[in-house]
Structure formats: structure tokens, C-alpha cells
Amino acid sequence: MPFADFTIWKYLASIVDIVLVWYVIYKLINVIKGTKAVQLLKGILVILLVRVVSDFLGLQTLSWMMEQVITYGFLAIIIIFQPELRRALEQLGRGRFFSRSSNPVDDNQEKAVEAIIKATDYMAKRRIGALISIERETGMSDYIETGIQLNSTISSELLINIFIPNTPLHDGAVIIQRNNVAAAACYLPLSESPFISKELGTRHRAALGISEVTDSITVVVSEETGNISLTKNGELHRDVNTEGLKELLTSELLINNKTKQTSSARWNWRGKNNG
Known part of the structure; x- marks a missing residue:
């Protein structure tokens, strides 16, 4: 019996060991998820x-x-991976490393797009400079950390209030993450492309720069002219009107995401049937 008990304990210890290793790997993946480390x-x-x-x-x-x-x-x-390792150690010290991760699924994307369009139209008519970057697949947590974290529900009123001149948060970019205003006054990398027009300022260079290193969509309102621009995949779309902005954001954020969700649902449904 002692030998049998030892063998059972050995098997149980091996199972616990495997489960703990997989759990740690899972939490590490959650830590780097939403950062550039995923691409690396x-x-x-x-x-x-x-x-x-x-x-x-x-x-x-x-x-x-x-x-x-x-x-x-x-x-x-x-x-x-120094930033990600630092973040993991900070979460471990705060006791958040073993906490349950939040569900990234959000059904309010259509309302978020409407809020961005409404705020952009308001600011463009009054020539209020703005820079709004919307996170997609590539995480922007590294850039969120450079600003003032808000984690607020998105609304047109909030976006307009942030970019009102001479307010503490107006200088810099607002980053939208999972349909929430993650942070304001964020620093974005400036594009070094020699093909950018000399008449474009820092906001446009920052918008183009972030589109070169992530798959984000960034909306710019010029303070000088009130013109609206949009950047994605290293491309700059200038002088976009409100209807054009609505079409672009709807196409990129709503239609494409619905297509992805439909494909994922079909895959899961087939998997369940086959199982």
C-alpha cells in the first residue's frame, strides 16, 4: 500500500505540475496580448x-x-520584451497576475463609431484640432501608458471636451481600446516618410506614424483648416467629409468585424457538430 500510495501521489503531483505550467503560460499570453510583443x-x-x-x-x-x-x-x-516583463512583474506585485481576465467582447462598437463621427464633425466645423486612434488587432498598450489613462465609456461629448484648446488633456492623442476611451494625451510615433506634404503638421505625422507600426485607424482634425483626415496601413486619406468618414469607419470597424465574427461562429458551430 505505501508503494501504491507513493505512485498515486507521484501521478497527482505530475498532473498538478502540468496544470500549473499551462496556467502560467496562459496568464503570460494574457499579459503580452494587446501589445507589440505579440508580433515579435x-x-x-x-x-x-x-x-x-x-x-x-x-x-x-x-x-x-x-x-x-x-x-x-x-x-x-x-x-x-522588457516592457512586457516589467508589466508582468508589476501585476504579480499587485496580485493581479492570477486574477481573472476581462472579456474582450463588446457589443457597443456601433455606438462608438457614431460617437467618433459626431465628435469629429463638431470639431471640424469649429477647427478644434484632434487626434483619435482606434486600436484593432495590434495592441497599443505601450502607447496608452504614455498618456493619462481614463478607461471611460466613449461619448461624443467626452471626446469634444478632451480636445477643447488649453485644457490639460487636449495636447496628444486619444486612444480607443475595446470601444472605451483608454487614455488621452498619448504620444504616438512620428512618421519619417519623406513623401509627407510639408504643409502637414505633427498630428498628421503622428497619425501616419502609428499606422505604419500598427493596424490602427486614426482620425485627424486639422486645427488650421478644420479638414478631416484618416490614416490606416501607412496610407493617409486627406480632406474626408463626414459621410466619407462614416463609410470608412463603418467598412473597417463594423463590416469587417462582423465578417470575422461570422466566420468564427461558423467554425465553432462546425467544431461542436464534429465533436
């Missing part, structure tokens, strides 16, 4: 895949190169 993680997976394929095909030089990258890449990973 994909790059690491590509390197590992190339290493396996090169070994399988007998590509010795490529295999040696990938081995060197993996061997000395550990220090590079620490440097690259």
Missing part, C-alpha cells in the same frame, strides 16, 4: 520553424545560422 512572438515562432525545416532538409548553413540566433537570442528577448 510570431517572429520567434517563424525562426523556430525555419530551424526545424532546415534540419529536416539538411540545410547545414541555414541550420547553423538559426542555431546561433536561438543560442544568443535569449538576451535579445529580455531586451525586446
Whole structure:
């Protein structure tokens, strides 16, 4: 019996060990989710895949190169993922690391788009400069941390009030995350493209810069002319009217998302039937 009890305990310890490891990995994924580290993680997976394929095909030089990258890449990973590691340690210290993660699903995207359009139209008519960036697949948590975090329900009144001149939050960008105003007065990277018109100011360069490093959609209102511009995928759409802005935001944020949700639902339905 003692031997049998020891064997059962050993199996139980192994199960607990596996469950804890998977739980820690799951929480780490939640920590880096919504940041640029997700894209870097994909790059690491590509390197590992190339290493396996090169070994399988007998590509010795490529295999040696990938081995060197993996061997000395550990220090590079620490440097690259420094913000995410810091965030994980901060959450661990606050006791939030093992808390339940929030549900990212939100049904208020249509209201958010309407609020952005209404606020943009109001500010454009009165030549109030504005910079509103909307997060999509690529996380913008690194840029949210540069501003004043609000975590407020989005409304046209709130957006207008933020960008009123000479108020504490008007200088910088507002970042919309999961249909909420995540932060205001945020710093966005400026585009270094030589093809940008000289007449465009810092807001337009920031809007184009964030679209070059993320898949976000950014709306700009010029303080000098009151013209509305929109950036996405490194492209600048200038002098967009209210109807054009509504069409672009509806197409990119509502129609595309509904298509993705429909595809996901079909996949889950098929999975359940097959199961």
C-alpha cells in the first residue's frame, strides 16, 4: 500500500505540475496580448520553424545560422520584451497576475463609431484640432501608458471636451481600446516618410506614424483648416467629409468585424457538430 500510495501521489503531483505550467503560460499570453510583443512572438515562432525545416532538409548553413540566433537570442528577448516583463512583474506585485481576465467582447462598437463621427464633425466645423486612434488587432498598450489613462465609456461629448484648446488633456492623442476611451494625451510615433506634404503638421505625422507600426485607424482634425483626415496601413486619406468618414469607419470597424465574427461562429458551430 505505501508503494501504491507513493505512485498515486507521484501521478497527482505530475498532473498538478502540468496544470500549473499551462496556467502560467496562459496568464503570460494574457499579459503580452494587446501589445507589440505579440508580433515579435510570431517572429520567434517563424525562426523556430525555419530551424526545424532546415534540419529536416539538411540545410547545414541555414541550420547553423538559426542555431546561433536561438543560442544568443535569449538576451535579445529580455531586451525586446522588457516592457512586457516589467508589466508582468508589476501585476504579480499587485496580485493581479492570477486574477481573472476581462472579456474582450463588446457589443457597443456601433455606438462608438457614431460617437467618433459626431465628435469629429463638431470639431471640424469649429477647427478644434484632434487626434483619435482606434486600436484593432495590434495592441497599443505601450502607447496608452504614455498618456493619462481614463478607461471611460466613449461619448461624443467626452471626446469634444478632451480636445477643447488649453485644457490639460487636449495636447496628444486619444486612444480607443475595446470601444472605451483608454487614455488621452498619448504620444504616438512620428512618421519619417519623406513623401509627407510639408504643409502637414505633427498630428498628421503622428497619425501616419502609428499606422505604419500598427493596424490602427486614426482620425485627424486639422486645427488650421478644420479638414478631416484618416490614416490606416501607412496610407493617409486627406480632406474626408463626414459621410466619407462614416463609410470608412463603418467598412473597417463594423463590416469587417462582423465578417470575422461570422466566420468564427461558423467554425465553432462546425467544431461542436464534429465533436
